[in-house]
Amino acid sequence: xxxxxxxxxxxxxxxxxxxxxxxxxxxxxxxxxxxxxxxxxxxxxxxxxxxxxxxxxxxxxxxxxxxxxxxxxxxxxxxxxxxxxxxxxxxxxxxxxxxxxxxxxxxxxxxxxxxxxxxxxxxxxxxxxxxxxxxxxxxxxxxxxxxxxxxxxxxxxxxxxxxxxxxx
Amino acid sequence: xxxxxxxxxxxxxxxxxxxxxxxxxxxxxxxxxxxxxxxxxxxxxxxxxxxxxxxxxxxxxxxxxxxxxxxxxxxxxxxxxxxxxxxxxxxxxxxxxxxxxxxxxxxxxxxxxxxxxxxxxxxxxxxxxxxxxxxxxxxxxxxxxxxxxxxxxxxxxxxxxxxxxxxxxxxxxxxxxxxxxxxxxxxxxxxxxxxxxxxxxxxxxxxxxxxxxxxxxxxxxxxxxxxxxxxxxxxxxxxxxxxxxxxxxxxxxxxxxxxxxxxxxxxxxxxxxxxxxxxxxxxxxxxxxxxxxxxxxxxxxxxxxxxxxxxxxxxxxxxxxxxxxxxxxxxxxxxxxxxxxxxxxxxxxxxxxxxxxxxxxxxxxxxxxxxxxxxxxxxxxxxxxxxxxxxxxxxxxxxxxxxxxxxxxxxxxxxxxxxxxxxxxxxxxxxxxxxxxxxxxxxxxxxxxxxxxxxxxxxxxxxxxxxxxxxxxxxxxxxxxxxxxxxxxxxxxxxxxxxxxxxxxxxxxxxxxxxxxxxxxxxxxxxxxxxxxxxxxxxxxxxxxxxxxxxxxxxxxxxxxxxxxxxxxxxxxxxxxxxxxxxxxxxxxxxxxxxxxxxxxxxxxxxxxxxxxxxxxxxxxxxxxxxxxxxxxxxxxxxxxxxxxxxxxxxxxxxxxxxxxxxxxxxxxxxxxxxxxxxxxxxxxxxxxxxxxxxxxxxxxxxxxxxxxxxxxxxxxxxxxxxxxxxxxxxxxxxxxxxxxxxxxxxxxxxxxxxxxxxxxxxxxxxxxxxxxxxxxxxxxxxxxxxxxxxxxxxxxxxx
Ligand code: FES
Ligand code: FES
Numbered sequence: 001x002x003x004x005x006x007x008x009x010x011x012x013x014x015x016x017x018x019x020x021x022x023x024x025x026x027x028x029x030x031x032x033x034x035x036x037x038x039x040x041x042x043x044x045x046x047x048x049x050x051x052x053x054x055x056x057x058x059x060x061x062x063x064x065x066x067x068x069x070x071x072x073x074x075x076x077x078x079x080x081x082x083x084x085x086x087x088x089x090x091x092x093x094x095x096x097x098x099x100x101x102x103x104x105x106x107x108x109x110x111x112x113x114x115x116x117x118x119x120x121x122x123x124x125x126x127x128x129x130x131x132x133x134x135x136x137x138x139x140x141x142x143x144x145x146x147x148x149x150x151x152x153x154x155x156x157x158x159x160x161x162x163x164x165x166x167x168x
Numbered sequence: 169x170x171x172x173x174x175x176x177x178x179x180x181x182x183x184x185x186x187x188x189x190x191x192x193x194x195x196x197x198x199x200x201x202x203x204x205x206x207x208x209x210x211x212x213x214x215x216x217x218x219x220x221x222x223x224x225x226x227x228x229x230x231x232x233x234x235x236x237x238x239x240x241x242x243x244x245x246x247x248x249x250x251x252x253x254x255x256x257x258x259x260x261x262x263x264x265x266x267x268x269x270x271x272x273x274x275x276x277x278x279x280x281x282x283x284x285x286x287x288x289x290x291x292x293x294x295x296x297x298x299x300x301x302x303x304x305x306x307x308x309x310x311x312x313x314x315x316x317x318x319x320x321x322x323x324x325x326x327x328x329x330x331x332x333x334x335x336x337x338x339x340x341x342x343x344x345x346x347x348x349x350x351x352x353x354x355x356x357x358x359x360x361x362x363x364x365x366x367x368x369x370x371x372x373x374x375x376x377x378x379x380x381x382x383x384x385x386x387x388x389x390x391x392x393x394x395x396x397x398x399x400x401x402x403x404x405x406x407x408x409x410x411x412x413x414x415x416x417x418x419x420x421x422x423x424x425x426x427x428x429x430x431x432x433x434x435x436x437x438x439x440x441x442x443x444x445x446x447x448x449x450x451x452x453x454x455x456x457x458x459x460x461x462x463x464x465x466x467x468x469x470x471x472x473x474x475x476x477x478x479x480x481x482x483x484x485x486x487x488x489x490x491x492x493x494x495x496x497x498x499x500x501x502x503x504x505x506x507x508x509x510x511x512x513x514x515x516x517x518x519x520x521x522x523x524x525x526x527x528x529x530x531x532x533x534x535x536x537x538x539x540x541x542x543x544x545x546x547x548x549x550x551x552x553x554x555x556x557x558x559x560x561x562x563x564x565x566x567x568x569x570x571x572x573x574x575x576x577x578x579x580x581x582x583x584x585x586x587x588x589x590x591x592x593x594x595x596x597x598x599x600x601x602x603x604x605x606x607x608x609x610x611x612x613x614x615x616x617x618x619x620x621x622x623x624x625x626x627x628x629x630x631x632x633x634x635x636x637x638x639x640x641x642x643x644x645x646x647x648x649x650x651x652x653x654x655x656x657x658x659x660x661x662x663x664x665x666x667x668x669x670x671x672x673x674x675x676x677x678x679x680x681x682x683x684x685x686x687x688x689x690x691x692x693x694x695x696x697x698x699x700x701x702x703x704x705x706x707x708x709x710x711x712x713x714x715x716x717x718x719x720x721x722x723x724x725x726x727x728x729x730x731x732x733x734x735x736x737x738x739x740x741x742x743x744x745x746x747x748x749x750x751x752x753x754x755x756x757x758x759x760x761x762x763x764x765x766x767x768x769x770x771x772x773x774x775x776x777x778x779x780x781x782x783x784x785x786x787x788x789x790x791x792x793x794x795x796x797x798x799x800x801x802x803x804x805x806x807x808x809x810x811x812x813x814x815x816x817x818x819x820x821x822x823x824x825x826x827x828x829x830x831x832x833x834x835x836x837x838x839x840x841x842x843x844x845x846x847x848x849x850x851x852x853x854x855x856x857x858x859x860x861x862x863x864x865x866x867x868x869x870x871x872x873x874x875x876x877x878x879x880x881x882x883x884x885x886x887x888x889x890x891x892x893x894x895x896x897x898x899x900x901x902x903x904x905x906x907x908x909x910x911x912x913x914x915x916x917x918x919x920x921x922x923x924x925x926x927x928x929x930x931x932x933x934x935x936x937x938x939x940x941x942x943x944x945x946x947x948x949x950x951x952x953x954x955x956x957x958x959x960x961x962x963x964x965x966x967x968x
């Protein structure tokens with residue numbers, strides 16, 4: 001069958017098998033490997049992308065079901081080469097280690113901040129509670145998302161931004 | 169972002185770390201992050217090669233059965249299938265069995281019997297991953313069911329079925345017996361002690377479950393005979409050597425690439441049958457072949473951890489001086505002994521069960537058995553079984569405090585080793601390098617506000633609320649290890665490091681270890697930067713590719729910093745020594761007149777005369793004479809052999825609330841004070857600690873790989889194997905002390921596993937403390953609501 005959807009602002013049309021999962025469509029068909037896959041039961045959230053602005057687990061959506069919708073992946077997070085505050089937050093606050101859960105976490109964070117620009121710690125924890133990070137213990141993920149909230153609100157962060165690769 | 173409390177006393181000021189160092193050590197953002205936050209990490213499943221085929225594995229549905237027939241004709245007829253292989257076909261090529269990391273053998277594909285549910289039986293190679301899966305359904309295997317051995321306690325029963333009848337003359341399920349310490353001396357101390365407390369406890373089987381499962385892409389080039397294997401490995405060099413031995417391929421014609429790894433935690437130390445299958449498939453099809461396991465394959469067939477049934481005994485005087493510890497352990501190693509541990513250490517480093525205490529005697533005896541469960545017994549961030557040892561001793565100390573009716577903090581304080589006792593040789597022969605255990609404990613108590621917590625607890629108890637405070641003061645042993653004692657399958661546990669300073673003064677450092685998230689691309693640049701005064705941004709770290717890096721045993725057991733980190737510091741010092749000679753020529757003074765000032769050599773007494781390391785690098789590669797006898801270039805290589813392990817330690821405090829109506833445990837606070845010696849990048853250290861604490865909370869409260877009596881794995885998905893989410897863990901509070909390791913070149917000890925090792929007993933101790941009004945002295949992990957509830961009713965049973 002044929003499917004057409006918008007991925008990171010670009011219309012794409014492909015011939016697919018009806019059973020193809022969105023995660024495999026993005027990764028294998030389109031080569032957008034920033035979206036990951038980590039479980040068989042819709043529990044890990046490494047596959048989260050935004051569908052019409054809402055986080056979905058792309059392992060639990062058929063590519064065919066995404067037809068006609070707007071999909072945004074981690075590759076589409078930086079606008080015009082400028083990193084999203086969420087991306088900068090994760091770097092500044094050491095919100096990632098192996099980086100495998102990170103794209104999914106960042107997409108959820110983006111959706112959260114879009115509807116709630118000033119979330120509390122608990123609201124952040126709830127928002128990411130359908131996703132698992134095995135490395136960070138979540139504390140710095142929460143900090144990263146708070147940093148992004150402060151950054152996009154124009155509130156000067158108490159943490160001076162640091163440069164990658166230079167000691168401070 | 170840091171939760172290190174402000175130092176308040178002169179003594180604590182001494183602990184302020186090197187956060188503000190100008191170049192090198194210190195808080196520095198990670199060099200690997202820009203690619204990860206853009207989705208440009210390159211993990212195993214991201215590897216796409218032209219013409220690549222996909223491999224899927226058929227696994228046994230039964231725990232113990234004889235294979236009577238396998239019919240693959242329907243699968244072979246599938247239009248997208250290129251290859252179907254069974255154990256019998258591998259046996260013809262002498263590839264049906266492979267060695268494990270413990271000198272046992274493991275079936276690549278079962279030939280005679282299946283020995284655990286999920287064991288590899290056949291594989292299919294097809295044009296895409298969906299077709300490969302479809303074709304698995306077309307393979308018809310008939311089994312003759314055999315009685316399985318599931319409970320390790322019955323593995324040695326005279327009528328127990330023999331699992332490993334593939335081994336010559338094997339008549340039982342016994343793997344090894346091992347002992348350490350002085351049995352008779354310990355017996356004497358126990359016989360004379362005022363107080364003896366005994367406790368049975370289980371450390372259930374758990375799984376590392378990194379977010380990225382295991383996989384491989386094998387690409388055999390039949391023209392030049394070279395195999396390139398991309399694989400999720402924590403030990404690329406050791407794997408290459410083993411592939412050379414198993415597959416008979418020459419080692420120089422094998423290149424193992426470990427791309428970005430989505431978490432390891434020990435899961436990616438062993439060689440799995442799937443990797444070998446991918447290699448065989450590429451050899452047979454002359455095409456690149458990808459194998460990527462799914463999550464249930466990961467949970468049911470790859471290396472588990474723990475699975476120890478322990479009997480602990482502790483002897484003390486009536487006023488609380490701990491005298492001796494004794495333990496008997498029954499270790500379940502599954503169907504094949506795939507434990508990853510140095511050869512001379514069949515029980516790993518369990519011998520450190522003496523803990524952080526000054527004992528008069530200690531003795532441990534362990535029996536390891538085969539069962540019809542997944543093989544392994546590897547690390548899950550446990551530094552070779554230290555997690556089990558620490559859990560044992562820290563629980564026993566709390567049981568003793570319970571019986572003596574004393575505060576567990578005071579009991580520990582009375583027995584902790586003192587700074588002047590280091591280096592300290594334990595009663596089981598481990599030489600602890602350094603530590604200030606009481607100061608570390610005091611720092612944790614200060615951050616926690618311990619006395620106030622105890623007051624709060626007392627007030628809550630009056631109201632019938634259940635609050636608990638748990639302590640763990642642990643000692644780790646990491647950085648394996650000295651080659652005289654430690655090898656894995658004959659490979660000495662040393663690591664190489666190669667450093668090139670380019671003409672413009674930028675550098676490339678090549679490591680034998682590789683990162684699974686620990687941030688090596690950053691910290692190793694910092695180590696070299698600190699030694700040479702080159703900004704870390706100017707230092708490229710290369711790792712995870714056997715064609716590009718020196719030999720070494722890889723990243724596990726918190727060994728990267730203690731072993732490879734030492735190699736990186738020493739190779740930089742070697743370069744500095746050569747740079748000094750070049751500088752003496754440039755400045756026309758003798759080397760003795762030069763002073764090193766991080767990044768340049770100056771003439772003593774004439775600070776205006778100096779050359780930078782960058783200027784020296786250009787001279788080393790440039791025109792003009794070098795001092796007599798000196799070769800051009802500014803490169804060096806070392807292979808580091810540690811003289812001892814390093815001994816990170818810490819004091820952890822966990823605060824929990826237990827719902828008396830449901831038994832649900834909430835971890836309200838967790839305070840972790842770690843002493844990992846010199847701190848290279850405190851931001852990364854804290855991150856490592858946070859992750860380990862979440863692991864520990866998961867093990868203590870949620871995680872367990874369990875089986876029914878037929879050997880069906882009941883935890884084969886993330887719906888059944890519960891991992892902590894952001895809602896199950898608190899905002900961790902961390903602190904630190906610093907007692908550098910005296911024998912490590914920069915005094916660093918390693919920290920990757922400290923929190924996983926140290927936190928489970930703190931959580932369990934806290935829950936048991938909360939249940940004090942119910943008179944509960946022990947309950948086993950995982951402390952799920954139902955287990956806690958049963959403990960409150962006095963009906964709790966061991967989980968295994
Ligand atoms: S892959 Fe695990 S939730 Fe989608
Ligand atoms: S950073 Fe590794 S799983 Fe989250």
